[in-house]
Amino acid sequence: MGIAYQDANRLVDAGLRTREDLAAWTREQLLSLSGLSEHSFRRCQEVLDQPLATSVAYWTARSVPWPTAWRLSRERIMNLDDLRRLSTDQLVKRGFRRLEARDLVSLAAGGSEQ
Numbered sequence: 813m814g815i816a817y818q819d820a821n822r823l824v825d826a827g828l829r830t831r832e833d834l835a836a837w838t839r840e841q842l843l844s845l846s847g848l849s850e851h852s853f854r855r856c857q858e859v860l861d862q863p864l865a866t867s868v869a870y871w872t873a874r875s876v877p878w879p880t881a882w883r884l885s886r887e888r889i890m891n892l893d894d895l896r897r898l899s900t901d902q903l904v905k906r907g908f909r910r911l912e913a914r915d916l917v918s919l920a921a922g923g924s925e926q
């Protein structure tokens with residue numbers, strides 16, 4: 813695949829063993845892998861022959877601050893329907909601050925898919 817040995821090990825350690833495994837990840841999840849080189853990141857996208865999924869633009873269009881939008885995408889919370897399935901406590905367990913989690917739950921309760 814043209815990826816450095818250390819980076820290949822990082823991918824395998826993260827559970828990415830097949831092209832299908834990689835396709836199930838978001839751009840932000842892959843970028844969160846500690847120590848993954850930029851070359852290997854680009855090579856992973858080339859293997860898929862398409863950009864990795866991301867929901868950052870979706871969330872920022874709904875006035876969610878960029879760092880929060882990035883974390884939502886990293887957690888594979890891709891839209892309001894995904895967000896509605898989570899409670900404040902579940903979001904806090906995923907690393908969101910309590911106030912931030914409450915705001916997201918409020919957004920989910922008041923928002924609708926278009």
